[in-house]
Amino acid sequence: MPQPKKRHTASRQGKRRANWLKLKTRSLRACPQCGKKVLPHAVCPSCGTYKGRQVIKIKPPKKKAKE
Ligand SMILES: [Zn+2]
Numbered sequence: 001m002p003q004p005k006k007r008h009t010a011s012r013q014g015k016r017r018a019n020w021l022k023l024k025t026r027s028l029r030a031c032p033q034c035g036k037k038v039l040p041h042a043v044c045p046s047c048g049t050y051k052g053r054q055v056i057k058i059k060p061p062k063k064k065a066k067e
Helices: 010-017
Strands: none
Touching: none
């Protein structure tokens, strides 16, 4: 069996593993306000609430000018 020539540092190992989370499907929770799937411990991007209170203002979706 071929053997590695040099030891890989913890830094190099960490850099390689830094992308693992992107590949995994992250756990999502349903928003209590709008019911949409949101990341846990994060403000809901669709209604802007966190723990039942309004945190950020959400702009209504822009309508097209030609209508
Ligand atoms: Zn929401």
